[in-house]
Every structure is written in structure tokens, then in C-alpha cells.
Amino acid sequence: MKKYISIIILTISLLPICLRAQDSIFARNIIKNLSSPEMYGRGYSYGGDSIAANFIKNKCKEIGLLPLSDDYYQRLQFKSYKMEGDCSINIDxxxxxxxxxxxxxxxxxxxxxxxxxxxxxxxxxxxxxxxxxxxxxxxxxxxxxxxxxxxxxxxxxxxxxxxxxxxxxxxxxxxxxxxxxxxxxxxxxxxxxxxxxxxxxxxxxxxxxxxxPQHISISFDNQAIRHNSQNVCAYIKGSEVADSFIVFSAHYDHLGTIGNKAYYPGAHDNASGVAALLDIATYFSKNQPKYSVVFLFFCGEEVGLIGSKYFVNHPLISLNKIKTLINLDMFCGGDEGIMIVNAKADETQPICKALCNINDTHKYISQIKTRPNAANSDHYFFSTHCPAIFIYTMGGKYGGYHDIHDTCESCGLENYENIIKLVIEGIKSL
Ligand SMILES: [Zn+2]
The missing domain is CATH 3.50.30 (Glucose Oxidase; domain 1)
Structure with a gap:
């Protein structure tokens, strides 16, 4: 009997650990691909962001998402710099x-x-x-x-x-x-x-x-360019109110390379948000939503929210038909819960309250914190047209922020599945 009791106690005590140890293989695979050297930091050197856009477009097709334009792309151009080739500094x-x-x-x-x-x-x-x-x-x-x-x-x-x-x-x-x-x-x-x-x-x-040291040897080539890039835009048609939209957005670009010897992987920022969008898309492709659900993968965020600003100025759907936009940017870790930006506006109360109520019941994550609006990610230019919030994770494991250590291996995805569940349930309750 004692043996059984201890087994029961052991099982109960292990239960939360098992749940916490959940790790999405799908997300890990997406993050691994997007943060690999083949994507060149998804920036402006070696066509990195376009390689990433093509990868995302193919994933959208695999999942069965429809294109919001002829070929899923919304093309745009912006000023940037690229550093390709040798980049070396020697002291003595x-x-x-x-x-x-x-x-x-x-x-x-x-x-x-x-x-x-x-x-x-x-x-x-x-x-x-x-x-x-x-x-x-x-x-x-x-x-x-x-x-x-x-x-x-x-x-x-x-x-x-x-x-x-x-x-x-x-x-x-x-x-x-x-x-x-x-x-x-x-x-x-x-x-x-x-x-x-x-x-x-x-x-x-x-x-x-x-x-x-009295001397230094420096060699690098930095070019000012007009950079061609693209937002990737896809959707799933709603079963009841197809002309109203729930929008999920995440930027896929990052900081590019430092010549040909180093690059910024950007796993947490924001390969993780892209993975989350593709995960949510997979869910809704199997569970047709009431409203149409749009997935926007933005370029040019790191240069100053350029992709999302372009979309707002050249919308492929009516902005006033967006019921709610949820932007995901930096989605690894999350041991200390999530932050919702633009949670104080009247129009975002339905989604914010829904997320808090669901979490109170199911305890998916340790806490939900809220803050007023800020121009800190791609929800911002939407927020004057529709209810738009930005969710990022707090605490937990990730390698670095805007440095070469933000790698896939360093990303903790222990809370990932639960945050996704929370977001999907929140949207379904609207
Ligand atoms: Zn970001």
C-alpha cells in the first residue's frame, strides 16, 4: 500500500513537470530552420529575408492557407544597408x-x-x-x-x-x-x-x-541599398462571417549578417512568433473558424515597423472589418507569463478580458500582465484602425536579445503549447 501511495505521490508531483516539459516539435523545427545560417539572419545581406519569406510561403501552402494576393506576397521596397563578404578586425x-x-x-x-x-x-x-x-x-x-x-x-x-x-x-x-x-x-x-x-x-x-594598441586593421564593405522585400499574407475563410477578420501577425525579418563570418539567428526574435502563427494556422485549417482568419508575416520590422506600416497604408483586407489583431513577437521562454501591449484601450477589452478569464480558469501560464500602447512592434499602425494587441513572453529561457546568441538551441519552449492554447481559446471566445 505504502508503495502505491508513494507511486501516486510521485505521479502527482511529476504531473506539472511533464506538462511544463512539453515542447512543440513543430515549433522547434520552424525556429531551427528560420534561425539557421542558410537564412542569413533574415536581413538584407545575401537575400536572407527573401529566403525566409519563401520558406514561410511554402509552409502556408502546406498547411492549406489561401493567398491574400496572387502569390502570397505583398512586395515593397525600403532603404537599408548590407554587409557582405569579408568583415575582419585585427589588433596586432x-x-x-x-x-x-x-x-x-x-x-x-x-x-x-x-x-x-x-x-x-x-x-x-x-x-x-x-x-x-x-x-x-x-x-x-x-x-x-x-x-x-x-x-x-x-x-x-x-x-x-x-x-x-x-x-x-x-x-x-x-x-x-x-x-x-x-x-x-x-x-x-x-x-x-x-x-x-x-x-x-x-x-x-x-x-x-x-x-x-597603436594600430588596427579593419576590412568590411557596407552598402547603402534600396532593398526589395515582401510581406507574406495568407488566410483561412470563415464558415459564418467570412468578411470579418481575426488577424494574427508576426515579423519574420531580423538583423542579417556581419559580413560572411557571423549572423544574427533571431530565434526568439522572431522565428518563435512565426512558428506560433504557423501553429495557430494549422489548428484553424483543421477547425474552420467562424470569422476568416488572416496571417500576416511582416518584413522590415527591425528597420522600423516598415512592413506592417506598408500593409496598413496598402491593406489587402478592409481594416475596419478586423475584429481583433494579435501580434506575436518574441514567444520563447514565458516562465513569468505574458505581457499584453495596448491592453488599456476600450476596443481591446473584449480580447484582453477573454484571455485573462481563460487563464484564471485553466492556469495555462503563470500570469498575464498588461500595459498601454507603444510603437514597439507591428500591431502599432493597426491600432488606430482596429482592436490590436501585441503579446510577448516574459522570463524563461532564450539566448540573447539582438545579438548573435539568440539561437534555436537556447530557446525554451516549455510554455509555448500553453500560450498557443490560451490565444486560440481567446480568439474562439470572441
Ligand atoms: Zn521582434
Whole structure:
């Protein structure tokens, strides 16, 4: 008897672990594919985002989704940069690793020079007008052929922060480029700049600069381009009210490559959201919904919500016929539940309340937090036309954010199935 009791206790105590250990093979497979080197970080180099779009289009076809345009694509063009080919930095005989040891701002001008002299200053001195002019005078003859290295600390004053930010707009040194030293590399981004600058901004980890090396060799090619991309748009026809729409959206683009040696996998951001959309699509393809359900996979999010903004300005469905839009962006982890953005607006109350009520009953996830609207993902431009929310996960396991460590292997999908269940039940209750 005692044996049986202990088996029962063991079974009961293991039950929540088993549920938590659920891992969607389908989602893992999608995330693995989209974050693989063959997708080149789904950005602007090597046609990465178009390779990803083609993969998603084929998945939509496999699932049986209908195209919202002739060929599932809504084509658009936007300004961007691409860095293909060699991208190397050597200090003395040390070869620095892209994305790990150095980060090049995406709008930097190309550099291909060996043994560029380095002139050192500190952020404290460079942000002081008097000290800066003294520095410029002292290095007057050599600075145009040199690279200026600014040493920073973790605690920066407001003036110092502003000074560093302004380097994106103007090079006060007139040098070939600027090196910014720091303990950590900054978060990568591909936001556009009105025009390409005529200098390079390179962040390098402190430890390579500690001995104040006198020369650096840099080689990379960065091209300003007009980039051709596409949103992938598909749908399932509703059984009762086919001209009203539930819309699910997720951006599939990410930050691309750092030359030919490194790329940003973007597993959590946002291969996971794409996987979730395809999972939800699979469900509704087998369980025909009352309303038509539209799936929008956006390009150009990382450059500034360009794909979703384009769709709102050139809609393939009537925006006022959208009953609810749910945007999913960063869907791994989730040990601390989910956040709903734009949960305070009157028109989003039905879906937000439905999700909270369902979770109160079924305890699918540990908590649902809410916050007001923000222009932080692709729901934003829809939110003035229809009820639109953005869901992202909180806590749990994922590799990194906007860096080279956001890999499939590092993504925790323990909560994934339950979040999907919650979202599907929420939509079905509308
Ligand atoms: Zn994202």
C-alpha cells in the first residue's frame, strides 16, 4: 500500500513537470530552420529575408492557407544597408570575432585599411568642448588618417550619453572612424539613418584596448541599398462571417549578417512568433473558424515597423472589418507569463478580458500582465484602425536579445503549447 501511495505521490508531483516539459516539435523545427545560417539572419545581406519569406510561403501552402494576393506576397521596397563578404578586425596579431568582440554600426562607411593609427581619448574629455578642441589641435596633422578610440565607463553622465548618441549623426574628430570601447557590446540594431555617414563607428570590447594598441586593421564593405522585400499574407475563410477578420501577425525579418563570418539567428526574435502563427494556422485549417482568419508575416520590422506600416497604408483586407489583431513577437521562454501591449484601450477589452478569464480558469501560464500602447512592434499602425494587441513572453529561457546568441538551441519552449492554447481559446471566445 505504502508503495502505491508513494507511486501516486510521485505521479502527482511529476504531473506539472511533464506538462511544463512539453515542447512543440513543430515549433522547434520552424525556429531551427528560420534561425539557421542558410537564412542569413533574415536581413538584407545575401537575400536572407527573401529566403525566409519563401520558406514561410511554402509552409502556408502546406498547411492549406489561401493567398491574400496572387502569390502570397505583398512586395515593397525600403532603404537599408548590407554587409557582405569579408568583415575582419585585427589588433596586432589578434583576430577579433564579429558580434562577439566587435560590433559595427549598420550605417558605417566601408573601411579597408591595414595598420590604421589609433588615437585615444575618454568620453569625459571628448564631451568637454574645451578639452575636445585641445585634443583636435594636438592631433591636427594625423587625425584624418587615424581612428579615434573613446574609452567609456559603465557610469556615464547625461552629457556623456548625449555626446555618444550624437556620434551617430556627426563625427566631431574628422577621423576615418570612431572606436567606442566598453565592457559589453551594445544591442545590435538596423534602424535607418537619413544618409550613410562618411566614417565608421565600431564598438570593441575593453579587454582588446586595455594595453592601448597603436594600430588596427579593419576590412568590411557596407552598402547603402534600396532593398526589395515582401510581406507574406495568407488566410483561412470563415464558415459564418467570412468578411470579418481575426488577424494574427508576426515579423519574420531580423538583423542579417556581419559580413560572411557571423549572423544574427533571431530565434526568439522572431522565428518563435512565426512558428506560433504557423501553429495557430494549422489548428484553424483543421477547425474552420467562424470569422476568416488572416496571417500576416511582416518584413522590415527591425528597420522600423516598415512592413506592417506598408500593409496598413496598402491593406489587402478592409481594416475596419478586423475584429481583433494579435501580434506575436518574441514567444520563447514565458516562465513569468505574458505581457499584453495596448491592453488599456476600450476596443481591446473584449480580447484582453477573454484571455485573462481563460487563464484564471485553466492556469495555462503563470500570469498575464498588461500595459498601454507603444510603437514597439507591428500591431502599432493597426491600432488606430482596429482592436490590436501585441503579446510577448516574459522570463524563461532564450539566448540573447539582438545579438548573435539568440539561437534555436537556447530557446525554451516549455510554455509555448500553453500560450498557443490560451490565444486560440481567446480568439474562439470572441
Ligand atoms: Zn521582434
Amino acid at each position: 596579431s589578434i583576430v577579433l570575432k564579429p558580434g562577439e568582440d566587435f560590433y559595427i554600426k549598420n550605417f558605417s562607411s566601408s573601411v579597408n585599411s591595414k595598420n590604421i593609427p589609433i588615437i585615444y581619448t575618454t568620453v569625459k574629455n571628448a564631451s568637454n568642448t574645451k578639452k575636445l578642441s585641445k585634443f583636435l589641435k594636438k592631433n591636427e596633422k594625423s587625425i584624418a588618417q587615424s581612428i579615434v578610440c573613446i574609452e567609456t565607463t559603465n557610469e556615464l553622465s547625461d552629457e556623456e550619453k548625449t555626446f555618444l548618441q550624437n556620434l551617430n549623426k556627426r563625427n566631431p574628430f574628422g577621423s576615418v572612424g570612431i572606436i567606442i570601447g566598453g565592457e559589453q557590446l551594445p544591442m545590435a540594431s538596423v534602424s535607418t539613418r537619413p544618409s550613410k555617414c562618411d566614417y565608421a563607428i565600431i564598438h570593441i570590447k575593453d579587454n582588446y584596448l586595455a594595453s592601448k
